[in-house]
Amino acid sequence: MNSPIVLKIGGSIITDKSSAVPKALPGTIERIAGELAGVCNENSPLILVHGAGSFGHPLAKQFKLTEQFDTKGLIETHRSVKSLNAMVVDALVSAGVPALPVHPLSCAMLEQGRISDMQTAPIHEMLNRGLVPVLHGDVAMDSVWGMDILSGDQIVPYVARKMGAELIGIGSNIDGVLDNKGQNIPEVTPATFDGIRKYIGGSSHTDVTGGMLGKVQELVELAGKSDISSRIFDASAAGSIIRFLQGETMGTLIQKNK
Template identity: 55%
Template sequence: MNSNNGITILKIGGSVITDKRSEDGLAWEEEIVRIAREISGFEGKLIIVHGAGSYGHPQAKRYALTEGFHAEGAVVTHNAVKALNRIVVGILNDEGVNAISVHPMCCTVAKNGRISDMYLGSIRLMLEKGLVPVLHGDVVMDEVKGVSIISGDQVIPYLATQLKASRIGVGSAADGVFDDKGVTIPVITSMNFDEIKAYIGGSAGTDVTGGMLGKVLEMLELGKTSSITSYIFNATVVGSVSSFLNGENIGTAIKDS
């Protein structure tokens, strides 16, 4: 598989690797194995971020963490997403990817729901030494709210900006972003966003972080502050992850203009 001299960030959505209808966490391990095998041939610098799916959203909703601080809820939610991360990282290593867990709870501080600081020194060293950091949506400490839910979709642009990533792929359970006729929109920019935002939906399961619209908004904001184009594509399709990592532009491209 082709390598990339810059940093590639690959997001795998919670809807791809878990049953988001479950209330207690159910991982699609066969899908994770397939995706891990598609990743295993990539030789460039890679960061993986995965969604929480049914390992985080139901728990956060149960304890109303988006509304206020709850100590037990923070622990339960973090432990749930950490359990999914353990599965993902374990399978990646089984398939030959030298993956290492990086839990946002342990290195991130938010302010009113947005990342204000994340320690990246260890991630930089991991990339230099050929390791693959694997982050995820998580509950993190918040200077204003006590705790916040930080989605993988918020982690991506922060990492991309701070580490100057060159390529971003957001693997979802849909063939990109659809218009009102169910056709994939090839490109979304700040120029056409207002006319299509009404078509962009949420999530099929419990999601406390904004679903597809949340993804688009985060990637659009990234496009405004950098020259990075992001691609939202269907990671449930066999070969799509490897196609993205091979340099193909698939799904919906999101950029500033």
């Protein structure tokens, strides 16, 4: 099997993140499914991860899920993100992509918010059979805290390492990492991150998992301990996902020190 690509589509792209209640963007979900249908084939295995957007973050905040265990919050947040996942998987299948849902709650274990174990054998076999597993930001059980939020941004580097990916794509609503003048920073490495970090903040919307800084921290850490590079790009424009998959230079590339 060729090395898989791990592609994350942010909740900022497939939902209206300014909404306090779950609001999907079905037209965008269909557009993305169509783009993936055009490029998916058995020779280029793909693992898809999507964010929770307004299906997850407002509920997580309401039930204070990053601070406390809450049975109702756990159940309702999972039900909500699962419904978004079903919309994504349905759109992919309708477009001709052989997609299947993989719910992190059911296969990942956390320890103080970090993945301590995740069952990836089913994902491996799906890829072997030309299927596209679709994971998502979720709630998950935690051996110390009972539960916590498991962001898509944490799932991506974990799965990429375990599945031997060489490339990660992070589609968000902005042209990669921007500096204090709003200019795109084309490249970040562990060596340059300290100087750039001051420009990077959280999300402009409700996002309990750290917005852009959360993403960059995860990906810089990965670049420091592997050969896997990641590209954060603006996935809001039509054709952007195809252009990323074709290897276009866009957004911000995060890679190991040169």
